[in-house]
Amino acid sequence: MERHVTARTPVDTNALRLKKPKTKAAGIPAVLSSAQHGLAKMGLSKTIKNLTMVNQKEGFDCPGCAWPDPEHRTTFEFCENGAKAVADEAMKAHVTPHFFSKHSVSELSLLSDYELNRKGRLSHPVILEKGATHYAEISWGDAMSRISEHLKSIPDPNRTAFYTSGRTSNEAAFLYQAFVRAYGTNNLPDCSNMCHESSGKGLGQTIGIGKGTVSLDDFNHAEVIMVIGQNPGTNHPRMLTALRDAKHKGAKIIHVNPLPEAGLMQFKHPQDYMKGNLKSTTLADVHLGVRIGGDAALLKGLIKVQVDQQAIDHDFVTSKTTGMDEMIAKVAATSWDQITKDSGLSKADIQVAGRMLAQSGATIACWAMGLTQHRNGVAVIQEVVNLLLLGGHVGKKGAGFCPVRGHSNVQGDRTVGIWEAPTDAFLDRLQEGLGFEVPREHGHDVVNVIDAMGRGEIDFFFCMGGNFLSATPDTDVTARGLSNIPLTVQVSTKLNRSHLVTGETAIILPCLGRTEVDVQGGVKQFVTVENSMGVVHRSQGGLQPASPSLRSEPWIVAELAESTLGVEHLPWRQLGQDYSKVRDLMERSLFGFDRYNERVNAPNGFELPNPPRDSQSFSTPDGKAHFTVHDLPNLDVDDDQYVMMTLRSHDQYNTTIYGLSDRYRGVKGNRRVVFMNATDMVARGWKARTKVSITSHFEGETRHSEHWLIVPYDIPSGNIATYFPEANSLVPLHSTAEQSNTPTSKWIVCSMDSSETIHGEEE
Numbered sequence: 001m002e003r004h005v006t007a008r009t010p011v012d013t014n015a016l017r018l019k020k021p022k023t024k025a026a027g028i029p030a031v032l033s034s035a036q037h038g039l040a041k042m043g044l045s046k047t048i049k050n051l052t053m054v055n056q057k058e059g060f061d062c063p064g065c066a067w068p069d070p071e072h073r074t075t076f077e078f079c080e081n082g083a084k085a086v087a088d089e090a091m092k093a094h095v096t097p098h099f100f101s102k103h104s105v106s107e108l109s110l111l112s113d114y115e116l117n118r119k120g121r122l123s124h125p126v127i128l129e130k131g132a133t134h135y136a137e138i139s140w141g142d143a144m145s146r147i148s149e150h151l152k153s154i155p156d157p158n159r160t161a162f163y164t165s166g167r168t169s170n171e172a173a174f175l176y177q178a179f180v181r182a183y184g185t186n187n188l189p190d191c192s193n194m195c196h197e198s199s200g201k202g203l204g205q206t207i208g209i210g211k212g213t214v215s216l217d218d219f220n221h222a223e224v225i226m227v228i229g230q231n232p233g234t235n236h237p238r239m240l241t242a243l244r245d246a247k248h249k250g251a252k253i254i255h256v257n258p259l260p261e262a263g264l265m266q267f268k269h270p271q272d273y274m275k276g277n278l279k280s281t282t283l284a285d286v287h288l289g290v291r292i293g294g295d296a297a298l299l300k301g302l303i304k305v306q307v308d309q310q311a312i313d314h315d316f317v318t319s320k321t322t323g324m325d326e327m328i329a330k331v332a333a334t335s336w337d338q339i340t341k342d343s344g345l346s347k348a349d350i351q352v353a354g355r356m357l358a359q360s361g362a363t364i365a366c367w368a369m370g371l372t373q374h375r376n377g378v379a380v381i382q383e384v385v386n387l388l389l390l391g392g393h394v395g396k397k398g399a400g401f402c403p404v405r406g407h408s409n410v411q412g413d414r415t416v417g418i419w420e421a422p423t424d425a426f427l428d429r430l431q432e433g434l435g436f437e438v439p440r441e442h443g444h445d446v447v448n449v450i451d452a453m454g455r456g457e458i459d460f461f462f463c464m465g466g467n468f469l470s471a472t473p474d475t476d477v478t479a480r481g482l483s484n485i486p487l488t489v490q491v492s493t494k495l496n497r498s499h500l501v502t503g504e505t506a507i508i509l510p511c512l513g514r515t516e517v518d519v520q521g522g523v524k525q526f527v528t529v530e531n532s533m534g535v536v537h538r539s540q541g542g543l544q545p546a547s548p549s550l551r552s553e554p555w556i557v558a559e560l561a562e563s564t565l566g567v568e569h570l571p572w573r574q575l576g577q578d579y580s581k582v583r584d585l586m587e588r589s590l591f592g593f594d595r596y597n598e599r600v601n602a603p604n605g606f607e608l609p610n611p612p613r614d615s616q617s618f619s620t621p622d623g624k625a626h627f628t629v630h631d632l633p634n635l636d637v638d639d640d641q642y643v644m645m646t647l648r649s650h651d652q653y654n655t656t657i658y659g660l661s662d663r664y665r666g667v668k669g670n671r672r673v674v675f676m677n678a679t680d681m682v683a684r685g686w687k688a689r690t691k692v693s694i695t696s697h698f699e700g701e702t703r704h705s706e707h708w709l710i711v712p713y714d715i716p717s718g719n720i721a722t723y724f725p726e727a728n729s730l731v732p733l734h735s736t737a738e739q740s741n742t743p744t745s746k747w748i749v750c751s752m753d754s755s756e757t758i759h760g761e762e763e
C-alpha cells in the first residue's frame, strides 16, 4: 500500500493574497476571529459555555499555551489563540470507523494536516493491520491486549520508545513515566526536546534550575522587559496583557527579533474593546531587527555597554556568583566591528538598548524559539544569563528569567518525570516513592530515537499525543524510520499525518480532551498542570465527551500498564480509577509536592519551590550562579545562500492548522510562502509570487522542496522565513543545538531557484 510522506502540494497557488502586514495586535479582529471559530465549530451554546470556563478557578486549563492566569480573572480570561484551541477540540466526532471504511490510508495520506484536522474528533479505537489498506474498529480490550502482548514479546525494553506531547496532565504523565520505567526503559523523548530543551540546559548549568525565575506579578514591577526571539502576539497573546500593564506602570520594552512582529508594536486588548475603550498601547520602545543567529553578538554588545556604564551590582556578583572576570575579558576581546557585523545592528542602536538596561533597577528577559532552536541555543541563553547576572537581576522583585513555554503542560510533564535523561537525585527519590527499581541508563531523545528507528532498533513506538511525523525535522527520514517499526500506537484527539505514515501495524486510541468531563469510578475527576511560571493548579472539563467511546489518558496508561505488567509494581487500575491516589503517589515520589492533594485545591493552586527566585540561592555544585564564556557562532554562508527560519502563523497551533492565512503578516490563503527581503529579491530579479524551489545544505547533504511563493517582507537581507511544518522536510536531522540536541529549526542554510511567477492581486 502506498503512503504519501508529504501531503499533496496545494496547486491553487493563485489563492495567495497579500496585504500590508499589521502593526497592531488583537482588538476587534481578534474578538471576531475567536467568535467565528467558536460558532463554526461548536455552535452558540457550546461556544458560550466553553469560553466562560477557560482558565476559571473551577474550569479547565486553556490548552492554548503555558502563560499563567492572573489572580483576578476577568469573566472572559481567554484570547484568540485559546478560543481557537478550545473550539478545535470541541468539534464533533466525525472520524468514525465508518469514515475509515470509506477512505483508505493511502488516500488520506495525500491530505495535509490542515485538511485532516477539519475532519473532526476521533471517535473509536481503530487498527491498521499489517498490509491492510484501511483502519478498522477494534475494541478497547482487544487494543490493550494487542499492545501488551507485543510489549511482552520484545526481548529488550530499550527497543521501545514512548513519546509525549506537552498537553498531557501531571497525573497522566506521572503514571505514564512510572509505567515506562517499570517496563524497563528511559526512552521518553518529548516535544520539549524540540522546544525549550536549550533553556533547561542553559539555565540548569548556570543558576541551578532549568526553569524560569519570575512570577506574573514581577511584570508589574519590572523597569525593563526584553522580549527576544519570541512572537507573543501570535503565540502567547495573554502575555500582551502583562506587557501592557507593565508599560502603563512605566516599564520599557526591548524587542529583539529579525521581524517587526505585530504584537510587540501596538496592542489593543480585546477585553478593553468590549468595554468600549478604543485606545491601543504602543508596546516596544526599541525594536532591534537582529539578523537570524545574531543574538550572541548583540548580547556581547549589550554587556559591553553595562561594563562601560558601570552598571554592575558588585554586592550580588561578589557574594552570589563566579566567573565574571573571565566573562568580561571575553567580551572585551570581541570587537564592535564583529558585533555589528554579526548582529546586523548599528553600535548606536545597541547602545540605546544597552543604556536602557544599565539604568534599569529590575529587568526581565523573556524568550522562546528564536533563541532555543539554534546550534548555539544553550550558549546564547547563557549570554542572557550573563547580562542579567551583571545587574543582579534574579531573585528580586520585577526581575529574572522568563523562558516562555509552549504547550500548556510541557513544563509539568518534565517536572513529573517525562525526561529521557533524568538526574540520579530525581531517580533516587522516584524509586523510593514508587517502591521499585527504575532504570538508570539514559534513553533516546527525539533526534536519537529517529536515528534508532532508521537503524531498525525500535520495535514499538507509543505517542501520548502530538504529531511526531510532522513536528520532527527531516520529514522523509522520520517517515522511513517510522515505517521500520512493527507496531506504532497513538493516543490522540484529532486525525493528523502521524496516523497515516506509521509502523507496519498501527493503532489509534482516541482520548478525552481538556474541555471534557472525566468520570472514573462514578466520580468526576480533575487533573493538575504546571504553567510557565511554576504554578501548579487544577483543571476540570465541563463538556460532554465528543464520543462515548473516548477514554482518559490516565485510564489508558493504567489499563495498558496492568495488562502488560500485572500488579507487581503498582495497583495500576486502582490508580486510574481515582486520580487523587496518583497525586498521593506523586507526593511520595517527587520533590516539592508535599500535601499535594490539599494544596492543589487552593483557588490559584500553589507555587513549586524555585530557589533562585525565592532566596537567590543556586543549586549548582558550588552554590553560586555562574557567568560563562562563549565563542561567537560562525554565521558565514556562501554568497548564493540564505539562512532560513521556520515560523508559526497566526492561524495554527503547531502542526494543527486552523486556516491558511496569517493575519498579522498580511498573508492570505496559502502557507507555502517564503518571506524575503526586497533588496535580495531585486538582486535575483524576483517579484512577489515568484515560484521557487528551496534546497537546504548541511554537511555536504542536500534536501529539496518545490512549489514555494516569494513574499516581500521586512526581514534582514540574507534571511528568509517559511512556515512550520511545511518546511520540515528541509530541516536536517543532525543539525542540532550543542548540548540540548534541539533541531535548529531557526537556522537552515538554503539556496533557492526560481521557476515562474504566479499572477495575483495585491489588496
Ligand SMILES: Nc1nc2c(c(=O)[nH]1)N[C@H]1C(S)=C(S)[C@@H](COP(=O)(O)OP(=O)(O)OC[C@H]3O[C@@H](n4cnc5c(=O)[nH]c(N)nc54)[C@H](O)[C@@H]3O)O[C@H]1N2
Pocket (backbone or CB within 6 Å): 064, 065, 081, 195, 228, 229, 230, 231, 232, 234, 235, 236, 256, 257, 258, 259, 261, 290, 291, 292, 293, 294, 295, 368, 369, 370, 371, 405, 406, 407, 645, 646, 647, 648, 649, 650, 652, 653, 654, 655, 746
Ligand atoms: N497560536 C499558537 N500559540 C502557540 C503555538 C502555536 O503554534 N500557535 N505553539 C506553542 C509552542 S509549542 C511554542 S514552543 C511557542 C512558540 O512561540 P514562539 O517562539 O514565539 O514561536 P515561533 O513562531 O517559533 O517564533 C519564534 C520567533 O522568533 C523569531 N526568531 C527566529 N530566529 C531568531 C533569531 O535568530 N533571533 C531572534 N532574536 N529571533 C528569532 C521569529 O521571527 C519569531 O518571531 O508557542 C506556543 N503557543
Ligand SMILES: Nc1nc2c(c(=O)[nH]1)N[C@H]1C(S)=C(S)[C@@H](COP(=O)(O)OP(=O)(O)OC[C@H]3O[C@@H](n4cnc5c(=O)[nH]c(N)nc54)[C@H](O)[C@@H]3O)O[C@H]1N2
Pocket (backbone or CB within 6 Å): 164, 165, 166, 167, 168, 191, 192, 194, 195, 196, 369, 373, 406, 407, 464, 465, 466, 467, 468, 471, 472, 473, 491, 492, 493, 494, 495, 496, 511, 512, 513, 514, 553, 646, 647, 648, 653, 654, 655, 656, 724, 725, 727, 728, 731, 745
Ligand atoms: N520546523 C520546526 N519544527 C518544529 C518547531 C518549529 O518551530 N519549527 N517547533 C517544535 C516545537 S516548539 C514543538 S513543542 C513541537 C510540537 O510537537 P507535537 O506536540 O508533537 O505536535 P502538535 O502539533 O502540538 O500535536 C498535535 C496533535 O496532538 C493531539 N492532541 C491534541 N490535544 C490532545 C490531548 O489533550 N491529548 C492527546 N493525547 N492528544 C492531543 C492531536 O491529535 C493533534 O493532532 O514541534 C516542534 N517542531
Ligand SMILES: [Mo]
Pocket (backbone or CB within 6 Å): 191, 194, 195, 196, 405, 406, 407
Ligand atoms: Mo513548543
